[in-house]
Structures are given as C-alpha cells and as structure tokens.
Amino acid sequence: MRRSGIVTLTVALLLGGGSGASARGDQQPAPQAAPVAAAAMGAGFAAASMQGKVDLGVLGDPARFHSLTGQLTNTRLLIAGWGVGNFDQLFGMMGPRPMFGIGATSISPAQIARGSGDGFLLALNQAIARLGRPVYVRPLAEMNGHWNAYCAFDQGGRPRGTDYSTAAFRKAFARIYLAVHGGPGVSAALSRLGMPPLRGALVANANATVIWNPQGYGSPDVPGNRAEAYYPGDAYVDVVGDDLYYIQGKAEWAAAADLYSAHPGKPFAFPEWGLWGLDAPQFVSQMAEFVHSHPRTRLVSYYSGEPGSVFDLASKPASREAYRRLIVPLAG
Numbered sequence: 001m002r003r004s005g006i007v008t009l010t011v012a013l014l015l016g017g018g019s020g021a022s023a024r025g026d027q028q029p030a031p032q033a034a035p036v037a038a039a040a041m042g043a044g045f046a047a048a049s050m051q052g053k054v055d056l057g058v059l060g061d062p063a064r065f066h067s068l069t070g071q072l073t074n075t076r077l078l079i080a081g082w083g084v085g086n087f088d089q090l091f092g093m094m095g096p097r098p099m100f101g102i103g104a105t106s107i108s109p110a111q112i113a114r115g116s117g118d119g120f121l122l123a124l125n126q127a128i129a130r131l132g133r134p135v136y137v138r139p140l141a142e143m144n145g146h147w148n149a150y151c152a153f154d155q156g157g158r159p160r161g162t163d164y165s166t167a168a169f170r171k172a173f174a175r176i177y178l179a180v181h182g183g184p185g186v187s188a189a190l191s192r193l194g195m196p197p198l199r200g201a202l203v204a205n206a207n208a209t210v211i212w213n214p215q216g217y218g219s220p221d222v223p224g225n226r227a228e229a230y231y232p233g234d235a236y237v238d239v240v241g242d243d244l245y246y247i248q249g250k251a252e253w254a255a256a257a258d259l260y261s262a263h264p265g266k267p268f269a270f271p272e273w274g275l276w277g278l279d280a281p282q283f284v285s286q287m288a289e290f291v292h293s294h295p296r297t298r299l300v301s302y303y304s305g306e307p308g309s310v311f312d313l314a315s316k317p318a319s320r321e322a323y324r325r326l327i328v329p330l331a332g
Contacts, residue, residue: 045095046072046331053332054291057099057301059272065304068313069323074331075099075136077271077301082107083120087127091135099136099211099271099301100124102176105149109140110163113171115196121179122200128180129203136299138271139176141213142243143169143230146220152229157220166229171195177210177236211299213241213271216255227259234265239298243272246283253286260294269299277310281322288326300327 044062057075058065065071076094079101084090091098107117128135142148146155152166153159162168174193178186182202190197212232218225231237240263242256260268275283291297302323305311313320 044071044073045076046074047096054297054330055097055299055301056327056331057095057271057299058304059301060304060306062095064307065302065313068320069328071323071328072331075299075301077101077138077303079103081105082117085123087124088130091127091131097134097136098131099138099299101141101271102137102139103148104140108163109150109165109168109172113168113175113195115175115198118179118198118200121176121198122202125179125182125202125205128205128208129182132207134207134209136209136211136239136271137176137180138211138213138241139173140169141211141241141271142215144214144218144225144227151225153218153220153222153225155220157222157225159224166224169230170232173212173230173232174236177232180208180210181205209238210236211239211241211269211271212237213243213269214259216242216244216252216259228262234263237263237266239269240266241269241271241299244270244287245272245274245276245303246278246280247276249278249280251283251286253290256290257294260296266296267298268294268296269301270297271299271301272303273300274303274305274311275313275316275319279316279318281318284319284322285326288330291330300330302327 044066055075056071056073057077058073059077062073062076065073073095075097077099078090078094080090080103082102082104083106111117140150143150145151146153150164150169152164152169171193175190175195175198178189179198179202183204186202187197214227214230216227218227240259242259244251244256273287287300291300303311304313307314313323
C-alpha cells in the first residue's frame with residue numbers, strides 16, 4: 001500500500017556503500033554465530049530472538065513503540081534500496097531478528113533475473129552469514145501495487161513491458177531467494193530456471209527466511225495483476241505475507257484470508273499493518289482474532305512510521321490500549 005506523504009525508513013537514503021564479492025563457487029563455511037545483545041541494539045527490543053508463538057515487529061522506533069504499547073520488539077523492519085551496502089550496520093539496528101526489506105527503482109526484474117544485480121545479492125548473502133542469527137528477507141514487496149517500479153502494470157492497467165512482466169518477476173524473486181539461502185545447488189537451480197549462474201562465494205544460510213509479500217488484491221485490480229501471477233513457486237518462498245491497512249473505515253480481511261488459504265503449506269505473516277489516520281480498536285481486535293484463528297501466522301509488524309504520522313498510535317488512545325491488551329501477548 002502506498003504510504004503517501006510518509007517518510008519511510010528507506011535505508012538507501014540513510015547509509016551509503018557498495019556491494020561486491022570475489023571468488024567463485026557456491027558455498028563456503030558459515031562463520032560462528034554472534035551472541036545477541038539487546039543493549040547494543042537500543043531500547044525497546046526483546047532480549048533475544050524469541051521462539052514464541054508470533055514475532056512482533058515494527059517499522060519505526062522500537063523504544064518509542066515500547067513506551068506506547070509495552071511491546072518488546074523482536075523484528076524491526078527497514079526497507080533498503082537495491083545496491084545499498086553497510087549491511088552489518090543496518091542489521092545492528094534491527095533487533096534480534098531483523099526484517100530486511102528490499103526495494104528496486106534502479107533495476108528491473110528482468111535485469112535481476114539476468115544477473116545484473118548479483119554483486120548486491122552476494123554481499124547480502126555474506127552479511128547474513130556474518131550476522132549468525134535468524135533474519136527475515138522481504139524482497140520487492142507489494143509487487144502487485146502500481147506505485148512500485150517493479151509492478152508489471154501502471155496505475156491505468158497498462159503493462160510496463162517484458163522487463164517488468166510477472167514472468168520476469170517470478171524469475172527475479174527465485175534468483176534472490178537462491179542467493180540469500182546459498183548452498184551447493186544454486187547454479188543447478190538457476191540453470192533449470194533458464195538463468196545464468198550466480199558467480200561468487202555463496203554461504204549456505206540456514207537462518208534466512210524469505211517472505212513473498214503481495215497485497216491481497218492488485219492495484220490496478222486487473223486479472224494479470226493478481227497476487228498469484230507473481231508467485232515464483234513453493235520452492236522459492238519460505239513465508240507468505242500480506243500488507244493490511246485500515247483505510248476509510250475498512251480493511252480487506254477477505255483478501256488476507258484468501259491469500260492464507262491459497263498457500264496451506266506456508267507460514268503466514270503481516271509484514272506491515274496499520275491504522276490509516278483512524279483510531280479504530282476494532283481493527284486491532286480483528287488482527288488478534290485472525291492470528292488466533294489462523295495458526296500458521298508467525299509475524300505481525302506494525303507500520304508506525306515517524307512520530308506524528310497517520311499511523312502513529314500516540315494519537316490513537318483506544319487502539320493503543322487494544323494493542324497493549326491484545327497484540328503484545330501474542331508473543332507468548
């Protein structure tokens with residue numbers, strides 16, 4: 001969902017740096033895991049990556065969000081532009097289990113599939129290995145929303161061309177998935193998909209979880225822009241996600257339920273959810289009810305944004321109280 005007028009934590013604008021890799025091959029030994037120190041990450045985070053029922057996340061300041069809701073955040077979402085570097089610094093800001101979002105305005109899905117962005121992917125693979133603890137990777141989210149450059153359609157429903165087709169997206173997503181996870185079978189898997197090899201030293205990352213995250217319905221809502229048109233296949237998705245907002249008195253719960261049901265073998269997540277300018281505790285209650293009635297739901301991450309944003313719970317006392325009472329206990 002386009003969040004117009006909101007300053008998103010887009011780390012491509014916060015931190016510079018390049019990406020790159022050397023040496024050839026598909027696999028190298030993973031480094032030892034580093035201990036998680038909540039104090040080093042800042043206030044508002046959980047003490048360690050919890051193995052509770054649900055990961056609780058936020059896009060925004062975890063310390064401020066804790067002061068509002070009592071949530072000890074396990075997962076902080078940051079969204080980076082393609083090509084950003086300084087992964088180690090970024091992961092240090094993102095809590096016990098980072099959620100690393102990847103956008104793309106400077107490279108097309110077809111270019112990703114052809115290997116034009118492999119330097120970035122190799123650097124990401126190696127940074128995840130250095131992190132040594134679980135991490136969510138959320139590439140090219142809301143791909144069926146026209147506001148994203150990698151959507152196959154513009155706002156009027158016109159195709160953006162073969163480099164942005166859903167077929168190109170599916171290949172690009174599979175390439176990202178394979179690069180993030182690494183391991184000895186990457187080159188063979190890419191060959192089967194009709195893509196060139198990914199050259200460089202890829203670590204096998206067992207701690208990585210890749211989220212495929214459309215909206216429940218397409219915008220524009222045309223047949224070719226449905227979520228399933230972008231699905232790369234079960235082999236290239238770890239978690240299915242949906243972004244859900246309460247806008248003008250409604251939220252698309254039916255679309256979320258359909259997306260959940262369409263992938264019965266996959267865990268489910270709400271990598272973004274939020275209240276768009278309204279104090280609506282019933283929406284918070286509905287989220288808690290969905291999690292309880294849909295047991296494959298593993299992650300809910302509130303989009304708080306900047307202080308004073310339309311999503312900020314500071315201006316929504318009834319919703320804030322409902323969040324503290326109904327959402328915080330979901331962590332178990």
